[in-house]
Amino acid sequence: MASTKIFEPLLPPKDKKPAIHPELTNDQVKLQEKIQEHFTKDGYTLPGIESEGQLLEEEKFWLSYECQLRYLRATKWKLNDAIKRLESTLKWRREFGLYTHVTAEHVEPEAVTGKEILFGYDVNGRPAFYMIPSRQNTTESHRQVEFAFFILERAIDLMDEGVESLDLLINFADKAKNPSMSTSRTVLSILQTHYPERLGKALVINVPYLVNLFFKMITPFIDPVTVQKLKFNPNVVKDNIFAEDQVMKDFWGGNQEFEYQHEKYWPALIQLCQARKEKWLENWRKLGGTVGIQESAYKRDLQEEPEKAPLEETPTATDDA
Structure with a gap:
């Protein structure tokens, strides 16, 4: 039977069992x-x-029960460190423009070749974030960094109840172009500082000598816990990281004949994520709309995927800078 090509992101699977954190101790509950x-x-x-220091609705939504625990775990349950780091991230999210400047329209020129894609989920329901450096289409700029974190935020939108992390799948085939050391350090610093506990696994294939040397150069800047999540040249299906129907066929050994066509994939991803986020916000408001509401609570009644939210047609971008 001939395979059927697919051009849009997959919906989160309903039969996957997310990883479970150990039950909190009494001291951890108090923290x-x-x-x-x-x-x-x-x-x-x-x-x-000095002004506008009150928390925005989006910031209260972000400061969930699970978010607080992620920062406590990342700071080894040191209360003051966790609070300072949370406040630092709240400020960074404003300064970076995640709620204002970093929009689908702004980053779309970076998306047209499919160099960063969300597609499929691992056996624990973690979204798969593919990076394909050989498809680089723009000169190095801050917008490339913004694009990476825009996609990461959309991966968070695709996390079902109980899922808090993603898998990063990097393919260095086809003469991939490495980002500069400066850009790599910037991205790593943001990831480690402002997205703790968000990386499930980092899976890297087709690693040539120079790329391997590159990873050795940046490893000292990576948290030791993160380094342990790195796997080079894995067989993601045989290693039981992904089921065949949740991973691309090309290079990764799945059975999904995915082909990136920007005009089909991009609006589908944006509409899917927008619909899920709007549903969660609606549930969150019903639960009180404040800091500390459990993500599992506002996601729990998402039994069926919401209808795609209305979205104005986004023109396909072609510029290169």
Whole structure:
């Protein structure tokens, strides 16, 4: 039977079992409660911001129960460190423009060749974030960094109940062009500082000598916990990381004949993520619309995928800078 090509992102599978964190100790419960108290005390504002320091709705939504625990785990359950790091990330998200500047329209010129794609989910339901450096289509710029984190944020939109991390799949075939050391360090710094506990696995294939040398050069800048998540030249199906129907056939050994066509994939991804986020926000508001609501609670009644939200047609971008 001939295979059928697919041009759009897959929906999250409903039969996958997400990884479970150990049950919290009494001391850990108290630490989370102290973080909750800190961010919900009367008159709270982000430190160092003279005006508009009050938390935005989007920031309260981001400061979920699970988010607080991710930062506590990342700081080895040190309360003050976790609070400072949360506040640092809240400021960074504003400064980076995640709620304002870094939009689908802004980053679309980076997306037209399919150099960064969300497609499929591993056996624990983690979204797969593909990077294909050989498809690089623009000169190195800050927008390339913005694009990477725009896609990462969309991966978070594709995380079902109980899923908190993603898998990064990097293919260095076809004379892939490495990013500069400066860009690599910038991306790594943002990932480690502002997205703790978000990387499930980093799977890298077709690693030539120079790329291998490149990884050795940047490894000292990577957190040791993150280094342990790196796997080079894995067989993701035989190693039981992905089921065949959740991974691309080309290079990765799955059975999905995925072909990137920007005019089909891009609007489908944006509409899917937008619909899921709008549904979650609606549920979150019904649950009180405040800091510390559990992600599992506002995702729980998402039994069926919401209809795609109306989206104005986005013109296909072609510029190169």
